[in-house]
Amino acid sequence: MTKKIGFIVGSLREGSFNKLVAKKFASLLPEGFEASFIEIGNLPFYNEDLEVEGKVPAEWTAFREALSAVDGVFFFTPEYNRSVPAALKNALDVGSRPYGASSWGGKPALVVSVSPGAIAGFGANHHLRQSLVFLDMPTLQQPEAYIGGITNLIDENNEINPDTVSFFETIIAKYIELFQRFN
Structure with a gap:
């Protein structure tokens, strides 16, 4: 049976480097796994006042259903002001509610931070990991997936260099080991 991995990209920008990397990761998943963006x-935005019958936004319901349909989650995040983008934090909050009915719990996670900068989204990566602890998501610890200097790792056609792709394959292989421990 094919396992579905939810791919959540924290950057909403059309030309996002995180989207580019996420698409590459999706293409590298081994047989038996498929990406679901x-x-x-x-x-x-999450507002507890809307968490009552008849007021829950349809987008929240669709998002929670999409999360419930996946077996694991890959997060791709840029760093905004040393943390995760608001859209990503909001998604964590929406998926964790209503209280006692989190859609995240127990799903093995991978955190990848992508940045043109040298510190590779370190702050965002770790802030996201902190939230995943509370959400009860076992998260791949090693290898850490900080993809810094992304503009130096892609060519004029947005193709990612082979050494970097090889690193992505290593990350995915380790994630699959983690996934299999929890499934």
Whole structure:
């Protein structure tokens, strides 16, 4: 049976480097695994006042259903002001509610931070990991997936260099080991 991995990209920008990397990761998944990209840009901000019958936004319901349909999650995040983008944090909040019915719990996770900068989204990567602990998502620890200097790792056609792709393959292989421990 094919296992579905939810792909959540924290950058909403059309030309996002995180989207580029996420698509490459999706193409590298081994047989028996498939990527399911889950949209977060359309989610209204979480507001507990809407968490009552008849008021829950349809986008929240669709997002929670999409999360429930996946077996694991890959997060791709840029760093905004040493943390994760608001859209990504909002998605974490929407998926964790209503209280006691989190859609995240127990799903093995991978955090990849992608940046043109040298520190590779370190702050965002670690802030996201902190939230995943609370959400009860076992998260790949090693190898750490900081992809810094991304503009130096792609060519004029946005093709990622082979050494970097090889690193992505190593990350995925280790994630699959983690995934199999929890499934």
